[in-house]
Amino acid sequence: DVCSSDLTNPSLGAIRLHPTKSLDGVSVQQARIGVSGGLELDRVWALFSADGECLNGKRTAEVQRICADFAPDVSAVTLSVRDGRRQVTAQRFAFPDEHRPAADWFSGFFDQPVTVRYVPEGLPDDPERNGPMIVSTETLRTVCDWFPGIDLDEARRRFRTPLEIAGACAFWEDRLFREREDQAVRFAVGDVAFEGTNPCPRCVVSARDSRTGADLPGFQKRLSEQRRAHRPAWARLPNRITHSYHLGINTRVALKECGKTLRVGDPIRLVEAP
Numbered sequence: 001d002v003c004s005s006d007l008t009n010p011s012l013g014a015i016r017l018h019p020t021k022s023l024d025g026v027s028v029q030q031a032r033i034g035v036s037g038g039l040e041l042d043r044v045w046a047l048f049s050a051d052g053e054c055l056n057g058k059r060t061a062e063v064q065r066i067c068a069d070f071a072p073d074v075s076a077v078t079l080s081v082r083d084g085r086r087q088v089t090a091q092r093f094a095f096p097d098e099h100r101p102a103a104d105w106f107s108g109f110f111d112q113p114v115t116v117r118y119v120p121e122g123l124p125d126d127p128e129r130n131g132p133m134i135v136s137t138e139t140l141r142t143v144c145d146w147f148p149g150i151d152l153d154e155a156r157r158r159f160r161t162p163l164e165i166a167g168a169c170a171f172w173e174d175r176l177f178r179e180r181e182d183q184a185v186r187f188a189v190g191d192v193a194f195e196g197t198n199p200c201p202r203c204v205v206s207a208r209d210s211r212t213g214a215d216l217p218g219f220q221k222r223l224s225e226q227r228r229a230h231r232p233a234w235a236r237l238p239n240r241i242t243h244s245y246h247l248g249i250n251t252r253v254a255l256k257e258c259g260k261t262l263r264v265g266d267p268i269r270l271v272e273a274p
Contacts, residue, residue: 009167009267010136010167010168010172010267011266011267012163012164012190012264013165013166013167014137014164014166015027015028015030015039015264016028017074017162018160019041019042019043019045019074020046020077021045021056021123022055022056022057022064023063023066024157025160026072028072028074029264030264031162031261032261033257033259033260033261033262035120035258036124036130037253037255038121038122038132038162039122039162039262041074043124044119044122045102045116045118046116046117047063047106047115048117049110049112049115055106055110057203057205057208057213058203058205061208062110062213063213064209064210065081065211065212066079066106067081074095076093076094078090078093079091079105079106082212083212086109099118100116126250129251130253131194131250131251131252132163132253133162133163133248133249134161134163134164134176134194134196134248134251135159135173135247135249136168137164138168138169138171139170139171139247139248140155140156140159141155142170143155146223147219147222158205158208158210159247163262165268168268170230173196173248173249174199174231175196175235176196176251177196177199177238178238179238181240184197184252185270186270187268187271188271190262192260192262193254193257194251195252195254196249197250197252199237199248200248200249200250201245202220202246206219206223220245223245224243225244227246227247
């Protein structure tokens with residue numbers, strides 16, 4: 001098993017922030033752990049409709065027609081519409097300060113009042129598992145093999161995983177959880193301590209084209225079947241997990257790690273054997 005041999009030399013291969021929930025990500029070379037355990041500037045803007053509900057990809061595929069092009073230093077974002085079906089002019093906003101002017105742009109796109117909330121500590125999808133999700137590059141490449149119409153960049157956009165492991169085989173990350181979540185697997189990325197907790201269940205967003213919102217028929221079934229068929233022999237799915245529609249691993253990060261910096265190229269090591 002190459003995954004358990006000395007040939008595996010995992011490191012942090014990529015960092016992607018998603019500064020606005022449900023919108024495009026931006027690749028960065030380094031990121032600090034924020035006050036809540038996630039990455040600074042990750043998911044710090046969120047869109048809400050007048051009824052107080054979050055306007056995200058789970059609620060409407062229209063979100064995926066929005067292009068959010070971030071400056072390399074994440075100091076600004078240009079919002080535009082991918083297909084031009086709605087006459088909404090592209091506009092640039094300082095990030096994250098100009099969330100109120102950006103709300104006017106989103107209101108025009110959705111043709112309804114939209115509020116953009118700026119939450120400096122971030123709004124993680126899973127507040128209990130507060131750390132950034134992690135997956136290996138080879139895992140994403142393998143998914144591309146299962147779905148020939150999906151390339152690596154599209155897989156990254158669909159699964160929206162902040163941390164990506166290089167130098168490891170497909171599904172290496174499946175060693176980062178145990179039968180009981182309270183017995184989390186400890187690992188480190190550089191000098192930042194993590195706990196691997198749970199395979200990440202996926203939602204309808206992963207089944208959609210990241211640019212158009214169009215559904216890929218049979219995506220959930222095929223991904224589940226392939227995950228079951230290709231699960232490494234050493235990766236036992238906990239009894240608490242009742243399906244195979246998952247990819248990537250949720251993590252926890254202790255608040256004492258706040259302020260530490262993750263850098264592309266940082267070595268990844270298990271602190272204790274799973």
